[in-house]
Amino acid sequence: MDWITTVDHKKIAVLYLIAGGFFFGIGGIEAILIRIQLMKPMNDFVSAQVFNELITMHGTTMIFLGVMPIIFALMNAVVPLQIGARDVAFPFVNALGFWTFLFGGLLLNLSWLMGGAPDAGWTSYTPLSGSEYSGTHGVDFYTIGLQIAGLGTLIGGINFLATIITMRAPGMSYMRMPMFTWTTFITSAIILFAFPAITVGLVLLTFDRILGANFFDVAGGGNPVLWQHIFWIFGHPEVYILILPAFGIISEVIPTFARKRLFGYSSMVFATILIAFLGFMVWAHHMFTTGLGTVANALFSISTMLIAVPTGIKIFNWLFTMWGGQIRFTAANLFAVGFVPTFVMGGVTGVMLASAPADFQFHDTYFVVAHFHYVIVGGLVLGLFSGLHYWWPKMFGRVLSETLGKWTFWTFMIGFQLTFFVQHFLGLMGMQRRIVTYLPNQDFDLLNLVSSVGAFLMGVGVIMFLVNIVITTRKPVDAPNDPWEDGRTLEWSIPSPPPEYNFKQTPLVRGIDAYWKEKMAGHTEMTPAEPVGSIHMPSATPLPFVMSVGIFIAGLGLMFSKDDFGNAFMNGLFNNYIVVIIGLLITFGAMALRSLYDDHGWHIEPEDQDEKGVRT
Amino acid sequence: MMKQWQVAKRILPLLAVFSLLLSACGREDLSVMKPQGPVAQGQYDLMKLSIAIMIVVLIIVFAIAAYVLIRFRRRAGQNEMPEQVEGNFKLEVIWTAIPLLLVIVLAVPTVKTIFAQGEDLSNDKNAIQVKVTSHQYWWEFTYPQYDVTTAQDLIIPTGKKIAFELKTADVLHSFWVPSLAGKMDTNPDGTLNKFSFSAPNEGVYRGKCAELCGRSHAFMEFKVKAVSQESFDKWVNEMKAPAVLPEDTQLAEKFKTNCLSCHAVGDQGGPVAPNLTGIGGKQSVAGILLNQGEGQEDGNPVLDNMKEWLHDPQSVKPGNTMPNPKDLGLTDEEIDGIAEYLANYKLDYE
Numbered sequence: 022m023d024w025i026t027t028v029d030h031k032k033i034a035v036l037y038l039i040a041g042g043f044f045f046g047i048g049g050i051e052a053i054l055i056r057i058q059l060m061k062p063m064n065d066f067v068s069a070q071v072f073n074e075l076i077t078m079h080g081t082t083m084i085f086l087g088v089m090p091i092i093f094a095l096m097n098a099v100v101p102l103q104i105g106a107r108d109v110a111f112p113f114v115n116a117l118g119f120w121t122f123l124f125g126g127l128l129l130n131l132s133w134l135m136g137g138a139p140d141a142g143w144t145s146y147t148p149l150s151g152s153e154y155s156g157t158h159g160v161d162f163y164t165i166g167l168q169i170a171g172l173g174t175l176i177g178g179i180n181f182l183a184t185i186i187t188m189r190a191p192g193m194s195y196m197r198m199p200m201f202t203w204t205t206f207i208t209s210a211i212i213l214f215a216f217p218a219i220t221v222g223l224v225l226l227t228f229d230r231i232l233g234a235n236f237f238d239v240a241g242g243g244n245p246v247l248w249q250h251i252f253w254i255f256g257h258p259e260v261y262i263l264i265l266p267a268f269g270i271i272s273e274v275i276p277t278f279a280r281k282r283l284f285g286y287s288s289m290v291f292a293t294i295l296i297a298f299l300g301f302m303v304w305a306h307h308m309f310t311t312g313l314g315t316v317a318n319a320l321f322s323i324s325t326m327l328i329a330v331p332t333g334i335k336i337f338n339w340l341f342t343m344w345g346g347q348i349r350f351t352a353a354n355l356f357a358v359g360f361v362p363t364f365v366m367g368g369v370t371g372v373m374l375a376s377a378p379a380d381f382q383f384h385d386t387y388f389v390v391a392h393f394h395y396v397i398v399g400g401l402v403l404g405l406f407s408g409l410h411y412w413w414p415k416m417f418g419r420v421l422s423e424t425l426g427k428w429t430f431w432t433f434m435i436g437f438q439l440t441f442f443v444q445h446f447l448g449l450m451g452m453q454r455r456i457v458t459y460l461p462n463q464d465f466d467l468l469n470l471v472s473s474v475g476a477f478l479m480g481v482g483v484i485m486f487l488v489n490i491v492i493t494t495r496k497p498v499d500a501p502n503d504p505w506e507d508g509r510t511l512e513w514s515i516p517s518p519p520p521e522y523n524f525k526q527t528p529l530v531r532g533i534d535a536y537w538k539e540k541m542a543g544h545t546e547m548t549p550a551e552p553v554g555s556i557h558m559p560s561a562t563p564l565p566f567v568m569s570v571g572i573f574i575a576g577l578g579l580m581f582s583k584d585d586f587g588n589a590f591m592n593g594l595f596n597n598y599i600v601v602i603i604g605l606l607i608t609f610g611a612m613a614l615r616s617l618y619d620d621h622g623w624h625i626e627p628e629d630q631d632e633k634g635v636r637t
Numbered sequence: 638m639m640k641q642w643q644v645a646k647r648i649l650p651l652l653a654v655f656s657l658l659l660s661a662c663g664r665e666d667l668s669v670m671k672p673q674g675p676v677a678q679g680q681y682d683l684m685k686l687s688i689a690i691m692i693v694v695l696i697i698v699f700a701i702a703a704y705v706l707i708r709f710r711r712r713a714g715q716n717e718m719p720e721q722v723e724g725n726f727k728l729e730v731i732w733t734a735i736p737l738l739l740v741i742v743l744a745v746p747t748v749k750t751i752f753a754q755g756e757d758l759s760n761d762k763n764a765i766q767v768k769v770t771s772h773q774y775w776w777e778f779t780y781p782q783y784d785v786t787t788a789q790d791l792i793i794p795t796g797k798k799i800a801f802e803l804k805t806a807d808v809l810h811s812f813w814v815p816s817l818a819g820k821m822d823t824n825p826d827g828t829l830n831k832f833s834f835s836a837p838n839e840g841v842y843r844g845k846c847a848e849l850c851g852r853s854h855a856f857m858e859f860k861v862k863a864v865s866q867e868s869f870d871k872w873v874n875e876m877k878a879p880a881v882l883p884e885d886t887q888l889a890e891k892f893k894t895n896c897l898s899c900h901a902v903g904d905q906g907g908p909v910a911p912n913l914t915g916i917g918g919k920q921s922v923a924g925i926l927l928n929q930g931e932g933q934e935d936g937n938p939v940l941d942n943m944k945e946w947l948h949d950p951q952s953v954k955p956g957n958t959m960p961n962p963k964d965l966g967l968t969d970e971e972i973d974g975i976a977e978y979l980a981n982y983k984l985d986y987e
Contacts, residue, residue: 069852069955104714142849148825149808149850198891239825245809247826279709285724305849310847311812311822312830319748326740326747333736334729346719347711358706365698369691376743378750379683381819385811385847446974447672450663451815454849456855460927462872463843464663495730541718 026561029521033119034098034416040123041090046165047130048082049483051075056440056476059469062461072457073140074159078133080143081163084259085170086126092179092266095408096205098416100181102519103199112181112559113615118176125170126451128576132162135411137165144228144252145221147237147245152230158580164227165576171216172572173200174483178212184396191510191550192530196290199510199534200283203290204269207297208262209579214301215258219435222251223271231579237505239398261300264399265293265402268335271357273510274411275339278354279346280507282534285338290620292331292338297629299328309377310354310384317375325375332368336361352426357433363403367395370445385455388448394441406433406486409506418498418518425489433482439475443468509537514547522556525549525630556625568611667814667843676818676834676980679750685747690739698797757832758800765793771810771823771846774853774954775911775924785876786901788911790919791861795839796867803830811848814861836863841920852956860920870987876914880905883978884969892975895965899944902982910959911985915984923953 024036031377054168055075058066067075095461101109109115135159141150151162162555185206189198210265215540228234228247235241237248276283305321339361374380383389406429414420448470452459459465503513511528512519514536526549532538533612539547578600586592594600665671672674672678700945758764770777779786793799803812805823813820836842846857864872880903883889897906900913917939921927925937934944948969950959962972 056659069855073849073852073854116655146809146849154851155806244827245825248863279719281719282710282721282723284722285729288724288729295734310820312828313825315751318755319751322747323740323744324745324749324888327741330736333732336698337701337728337732338724340698340705341722341725343705343709345722348706348707351710358702362695362699362702364734365695369694372740373687373691376683376747377686378680378747378754378819379820380817382677382680382684382821385813387919446662449668451667451669451843451845453845458855460858460925463667463950476822620639632670 023561025566026456026563028108028559028561028565029114030109030112031519032096033115033123033368034096036119036418037044037090037094037097037122039128040119040577041087041094043070044082044086044126045088045091045129046483048087049480051079051082056473058457059459059628060473062459062463063139064458065452067457069457070137070140072341073142073229074133074138076455077139077159077163078130079144081129081139082126082262083397084143085167085174086122086129088263088397088405089174090122090126091405091409092172092263093118095183095201095270095405095412096177096266099412099512100202100205100517101184101188102415103202103525104185104188104193105511105512105521105530106184106188106484107556109180109557110200111180112187113562113565114176115180116562117565117568118173118180118182119353120565121176121572122170122173124573125166125168125173125576126171126571128573129162129166132134132159132166133528135162135489141396144256146237146252147226147248147250148227150226150230150248151237161227161230161580163224164230165580168223168227169569169572169576171220173346174212175220178209178216180212181209185209188429190524190527190530193535196287197533197535200286200289201266201269201491204265204272204293208265209294211262211265211297211300213259215255215262218251219255219259222248225251226578231582248307249308249311250304250626252271254301254309256309258300258303259298260393260396261296262400263520264296264404267360267401267408268293270408270411271360271384272277273337274353274357274407275342275558276350276413276534277505277507277509278351278357280349281342281346282509282537283338283342284342285334286533288334289338292334295331296328299324299331303328306375306377310383310520315365322375322377326372329368329372333549336365336368351410352421352423352430353407353410353505355427355430356403356410360400360403360407363395363399363434363437367399369530370395373565383448384450385453387444387452387454390454391441391448394444398437398441403434406430412512413493414500415512416521417494419493419496420500420504421493422489425485426490429482429485429489432485436475436478436480436482440472440479441475443471443475447472451463456618503536506613507537511535511536511547513597514539520630522558522625522630525556527551553630556630557622558625559622560620562615562620564611564615568608571604571609571611573603573604573606574607578602578604640735664843667815667840671816673816673838674818674836676754677816677864679754680819683746685748687743690743691694694736694739739845754790755824755833756833757831758798759802759831761800763796764798764800766800766802767791767793768802768822769811769812771803771805771807771850771857772806774846774857774957775852775861776812776844776846776857777806779912780873783873783877785873786908786912787876787914789859789924791844791859792869793836793863794866794873795862795863796835796837797866798835800833801831808850809848810846810850810857812844813847814844814933815916816841816842817861822848825926836861837840839863839865853954856923856925856954858921862920866884869985872984875984875986876903879903880914881982883972883974889972889976891967891971892978895962895967896975899959913982915978916982917943917980923950931932938980940977940980944973945982947972947976 058064137159139157140158141160148154225236229236233244237243237245271281303325306325309318374383410421410426450464452465501519502516528547529550581595582598662670672681675939757858768779777788778791803823805825810823811820817836817899821830821832840863842861844859844861882891899910900906902913911966923946928939929936944952
């Protein structure tokens with residue numbers, strides 16, 4: 022119950038982590054099944070229909086329900102601490118964001134049990150995703166599930182923007198913000214501009230499928246290429262929503278374990294903003310073969326290549342942060358150090374893809390599959406592992422086992438390279454993506470086998486990480502404030518895990534790497550910016566949960582509104598939108614309750630601020 | 638221009654090494670790395686240039702990373718804080734400028750190739766015009782200049798430019814012959830795509846559908862067969878000759894009522910399903926069951942493939958729209974008879 026009603030950003034972080042980890046597991050199992058199917062030519066481990074469902078759900082689940090929530094977990098856990106805040110700007114809304122994400126994700130995955138998962142690819146190109154060619158409810162689960170989950174992401178993004186703009190501790194100017202907070206800030210801005218696009222796209226597709234509209238239907242005057250534009254104008258920025266937080270994590274971990282401040286801080290900030298800006302300018306590079314014409318292809322080729330410039334700045338800054346430092350190879354730092362060359366691999370193939378005539382050959386082949394897995398797994402997932410090992414003690418008060426962490430790194434990393442490096446060659450040799458099987462004797466056999474073996478190894482790596490979590494959870498809570506001893510930012514100045522109110526007194530920030538600066542001046546804790554006083558806290562509430570349940574019910578009702586259940590009562594309930602109305606009433610009722618009933622929260626008085634459960 | 642040449646000169650030896658390495662990969666009739674025509678060659682040259690540039694980048698980054706990781710490990714007893722460097726304006730400008738330069742080196746030939754390969758040949762009298770229509774899950778090729786329609790095997794004369802106009806009859810597909818040219822999507826009416834390629838050498842090249850189009854996406858393969866100009870002219874004439882029907886009149890009647898309602902042979906039948914004229918001489922049955930023949934060491938006899946297909950089309954290509962001949966009331970003997978007739982229906986043009 023405590024977990025359902027919580028509005029504390031640290032607990033919501035844990036909820037995001039558990040839910041994200043759960044979906045990540047599902048997406049991983051889907052990946053393993055895909056690799057078993059492709060292990061040998063003309064394999065019939067799964068049927069063509071199930072295979073299309075697997076690839077669709079693997080992509081959708083990993084991006085929307087796996088890695089994004091884990092990013093949000095770290096953001097929730099860390100950002101308020103890094104800027105010296107007591108919570109996010111809107112704790113209630115923060116909880117709402119989590120619950121809508123969770124119910125959206127559950128709805129999407131219910132499709133496996135309720136008559137067929139979405140099968141038109143994670144991009145769901147029309148007309149294949151239209152009701153004419155995808156007759157099951159699969160794509161309805163996609164449109165409505167993602168709509169609900171996307172709501173949560175948008176809410177979360179807006180919340181972080183407000184938090185970072187308004188709640189920084191005294192002295193923390195924008196140019197003193199830690200890099201992870203910076204990338205969270207920019208990521209949230211991208212979410213603010215990109216998610217409305219997918220929201221609109223999903224609404225249009227829902228209208229086409231459920232209400233018989235013609236937005237993407239040529240016969241009715243629509244245009245299927247329109248879907249591609251809407252999807253990618255969201256989809257490309259989405260790549261940066263994923264990778265920028267990883268950049269932020271790497272920019273925290275490398276300086277800590279090199280014992281040096283981040284090289285070229287201001288150029289890092291500048292590069293982050295530039296990447297976000299360019300990210301919106303290049304969506305059509307996913308559509309070179311759609312036939313946009315020579316001028317469009319030339320412009321989008323060049324603008325895409327330009328992204329290499331700010332990304333290059335970042336890579337060299339990280340390398341030169343380590344230059345002259347004293348590098349410690351903790352598990353967290355191994356992942357961060359492994360990230361750099363791996364991500365560079367994904368980056369350079371990205372530049373290759375940007376060359377439109379060459380992309381005519383690369384597009385929709387395993388070369389592309391290799392490229393984006395180098396970026397998303399080799400970049401983001403390595404980044405997340407790094408961040409999780411790094412901040413685990415801050416979140417849970419226990420340090421993860423270093424030995425197991427290193428084993429995780431090596432198995433995962435070797436498995437990863439085995440899986441995806443060879444896929445570059447498969448693509449160049451003529452293997453298109455999203456194929457359920459392939460004929461023998463095309464020189465695809467051996468490389469596919471290697472790739473599958475690598476995938477199993479990655480699976481072993483992930484299992485080791487889970488084992489590590491289980492073992493660590495059984496240990497006592499004994500992590501010191503600053504377990505890495507070289508922590509530079511504010512979160513390391515308070516106990517692990519932090520008390521409910523984070524900072525007993527809001528700290529005074531006197532420069533970049535505020536905590537490190539105080540340590541160098543010989544202090545053991547931050548100089549406070551305010552006297553000890555009563556701390557205002559928001560009340561716990563089940564309303565966000567109830568609202569999300571309402572939306573979930575409404576979504577299910579809408580999806581089945583045209584179905585014949587062979588039962589007058591059920592038909593009456595669904596076909597007259599009664600279920601939709603009930604669901605919306607629950608949501609709006611909860612909203613009304615929230616608006617009409619004034620809740621002023623509560624206070625923690627100074628005598629109760631004993632930082633309970635904390636040792637130093 | 639001068640600078641571009643300098644850089645090119647430096648990466649030339651690298652290029653040589655990598656083209657050797659890369660060209661070891663894949664089949665000649667399929668691999669992007671063994672281009673068999675000028676369009677694919679132009680695209681491959683761009684790829685080699687970009688790969689060379691990227692390898693240079695990788696070597697530099699990996700070298701710095703390796704040096705840093707070895708040289709600056711924290712050693713036991715090392716307790717003094719390292720100097721806290723803010724950054725270095727000069728260095729940062731350098732690593733902004735170098736990527737920019739590399740991007741320009743790649744961007745110039747990219748733009749050139751885009752415009753060179755984007756040429757519209759749809760009014761070129763010397764080019765062979767081909768209208769490609771993709772269906773779930775087969776390819777239809779129409780030659781408006783010759784008033785000929787065929788399916789699955791695209792026959793082209795060597796050396797001639799082939800000007801394609803692509804469209805789809807249902808969902809989006811993508812037309813791809815890796816060793817001849819990059820892919821192009823087939824869109825519905827209103828957004829038709831055009832492109833062209835040519836094949837200087839005789840041979841059969843494997844083509845694929847590259848856009849997820851449903852259950853049998855993986856099985857939507859086709860072949861491009863480049864033949865001499867005379868053979869091509871002969872082929873056109875053979876295609877326009879009157880239809881050859883089964884000798885057995887009873888079987889011919891069955892074939893007409895059951896198959897020709899959708900399929901066509903010669904001057905008879907309908908345009909809904911793949912044109913069957915000369916189907917016994919094609920490279921494959923249904924695009925996916927390879928027929929025994931030159932260069933198809935793993936193929937089965939065409940009769941076996943035809944029987945496999947006709948006895949259960951769904952198991953070969955799940956989700957295709959062909960009704961099972963059994964459901965049309967044909968007996969096993971009749972199906973075998975039709976299979977035999979079709980397997981022997983070959984055009985003599987080579």
